[in-house]
Amino acid sequence: MSKLLKAGAVLGGAALAVGGLRWAASSEPRYAPWEKPRFEDFEHRVLVLGGGFAGFNVAKHLCDLSRDREDVGVMVISRDNYLTFWPMVPGIVASDVGVRNIAQPLRRPLIHAGASFRRAEVESVDFEKQVVSAGGQEFPYDHLVLALGAQPSYFGIPGVQEHAINMKGIPDAVAIRNRVIERFEEATLRRGEVSESELTFVVIGAGATGVETAAQLHVLIHEVLGPEYPSINANRFRVYLLDALPHILPELDPGLRRVARGQLSARDIEVMTNALAEEVTESCVKLKDGRQIATENVIWTAGARPNEKLEKFGIPLVEKTNGAKVDEYFRVEGYDNVWAIGDNATVPDGDGGFVPPNAQAAVKEGKLLARNILAEIDGEGLKPFEFKSQGQLIDLGSHFAVNDVFGIKFSGALAAIFWRGTYLVRLESPQNRVRQALDWALEFFSRPTVAQIQNTVDE
Ligand SMILES: Cc1cc2nc3c(=O)[nH]c(=O)nc-3n(C[C@H](O)[C@H](O)[C@H](O)COP(=O)(O)OP(=O)(O)OC[C@H]3O[C@@H](n4cnc5c(N)ncnc54)[C@H](O)[C@@H]3O)c2cc1C
Structure with missing residues (x-):
């Protein structure tokens, strides 16, 4: 088994390295720096708050879908200038995963796709004037996407x-x-x-x-x-x-x-x-x-719990969850041009329940919302969201995982390889994919090294 694991890791690493390098060499940014219009000058300005799975995906897909048109501008405002790849975050604890491999820069893929990015804390929204205040600046919008994620909830437990x-x-x-x-x-x-x-x-x-x-x-x-x-x-x-x-x-x-x-x-x-x-x-x-x-x-x-900023914005929330109240197209109740997805929204699942707040759902919601916003701009029909879970993958370290994939349940070392392969290809940046694959391949020959670097998350 150990030889199989080693061969798999090395081959996987090499394949990803070649794929990543080819991608980096082949893809052209949408605009040359001098060509790009200012966000304010686009006819339809889509402002996305939050650069997590939901926010990043809606922005990226909007850019991809509107690549050949000049009327749609996309801007993302987020507190962090990186996209956290959440499924691998626990792996940082044992240095099984490298920090810089899963803190994926937001700026590069967004600029490449044709969007604008501002790293700023969102402070307030004036829905009447259609303006967001963030980092002391004002940002106008025609369509607003709320994708500010979740925050810890302590259930009032003291201490x-x-x-x-x-x-x-x-x-x-x-x-x-x-x-x-x-x-x-x-x-x-x-x-x-x-x-x-x-x-x-x-x-x-x-x-x-x-x-x-x-x-x-x-x-x-x-x-x-x-x-x-x-x-x-x-x-x-x-x-x-x-x-x-x-x-x-x-x-x-x-x-x-x-x-x-x-x-x-x-x-x-x-x-x-x-x-x-x-x-x-x-x-x-x-x-x-x-x-x-x-x-x-x-x-x-x-x-x-959903980000409590939404309460401050004063939009309607679902009482049970405190998430933004949206319809099956992600439109916030009472607004024509305000949408909410990801962990800060409570999306109906069509069966009287709600879509679970997880990465799978956030990514799918982002992709569909991109399509729906363009349909709305073009006066076409919107598509309702339907969520079917693909299952769950749990990594227990020491080359052991328990997986449920479309109802197929398996565990052990092969499940761990499956876990790694599945998440590796989902990393956004090809460089990060290659680096993490090589780190895992190296792990078969030597233990990861760890250092205690205080007050910083750099590695
Ligand atoms: C440790 C951990 C592991 C997880 N593992 C998995 C997993 O294996 N599989 C799975 O399906 N789900 C997993 N999840 C859940 C998953 O991460 C979330 O469901 C998913 O990230 C939701 O996407 P989102 O875009 O709504 O929120 P997030 O990805 O959290 O993004 C929110 C964004 O909003 C920004 N933001 C927040 N407040 C402000 C503000 N005031 N101003 C500006 N920007 C702001 C943040 O910087 C961030 O960019 C995990 C969660 C955690 C905490």
């Missing part, structure tokens, strides 16, 4: 915000890795004086992000750092994974759930279900049933 690290982005994954390295360094310096609570990591929330984070913590402690610190018994480190529900990975098939739980337990990750965290303090997590876990390292992955 979470103060004491836990949120797994909500690349800087957080780097902070978790740095925390583990810090504990190893302290344990080396202070030996027996390091307390149990300093070496205990508790991940709250056993959905996909929590499970992958706990698994990557184990890989970091035992496979990556353990051998670098021969004087430390890595078994002194404990990893807990808690969830208030009766089982982990609630959206996954029960059989795969059992496989995943078995894998985590086999690695001595303490999985606790029906365990509702009631309070987090500096030194422990208190559970509703009275139990306490002594820990100074809590990671929160248990809740997210």
Whole structure:
């Protein structure tokens, strides 16, 4: 199996390298710098707020679909100037994934496609004047797309915000890795004086992000750092994974759930279900049933809610979710030219429920909205959104994954190869694809190296 894995990794890496280089050499930007009209001068100005999966895809596809026309201008405003490739974020914890491989620059692909980009914090929207304020500037629009994503939700549990690290982005994954390295360094310096609570990591929330984070913590402690610190018994480190529900990975098939739980337990990750965290303090997590876990390292992955900026904008929200209330074409209730997609919207699924907030849905919504906005501009009929999940892929590290793809369930090393291949081709930038493929190929010959670089996420 190991030879098969190595050959697969090397061949995959080489194929991607050739493909990436060909792409980089062949594709022409839409406008030469001196040709590009100002965004304000286009007849139909589509302003996209947010450069995540949803915002990036609607902008990119609008540009592709309107490549041969001069009347449609697209601008993206986003807080970050990179697109985070979320499925690989937990992999940063164990350095299985490189930061610069999944923080994909937004500017290059957008400019290349013909859009404009501004890195700025969106402050407010004047729907009457059709103007957005961001970064102290005003941006006019004819069509506005709200794609500002989600933010953590703490369900009012005291202490979470103060004491836990949120797994909500690349800087957080780097902070978790740095925390583990810090504990190893302290344990080396202070030996027996390091307390149990300093070496205990508790991940709250056993959905996909929590499970992958706990698994990557184990890989970091035992496979990556353990051998670098021969004087430390890595078994002194404990990893807990808690969830208030009766089982982990609630959206996954029960059989795969059992496989995943078995894998985590086999690695001595303490999985606790029906365990509702009631309070987090500096030194422990208190559970509703009275139990306490002594820990100074809590990671929160248990809740997210649509971006609360939408409330400030004053648009209609779905009461149950706080997401923008939209129809099946993504049009915000009560507005002709305001649209919302991705995690900040609550999109009807046609069956009386809502589309789940995930990357798959955000990408598909972005692509369809691009088509619908052009149809609206041209006075044509809009297409309703229909979502069919393609399944779920969960990486448990150590070359093991559990996958459900269109109802086909499989797990193990081949599932891990499938996980990597699937997400590799979905990385936006060919350079990032090539770099990550080569990193994974190299991993078969040597362990990743990690350094603790404080206050930065550069690698
Ligand atoms: C750790 C983690 C792992 C995940 N893994 C998976 C997975 O494996 N599979 C899957 O399907 N889903 C996964 N998800 C969920 C998935 O990432 C989201 O559903 C998806 O990113 C939603 O896309 P979006 O564009 O709506 O939001 P985002 O991708 O979060 O983008 C929001 C954008 O808005 C910008 N923004 C926010 N506020 C402002 C502001 N005030 N001003 C300017 N810009 C702003 C942000 O900078 C960002 O560019 C994961 C989520 C997390 C947190």
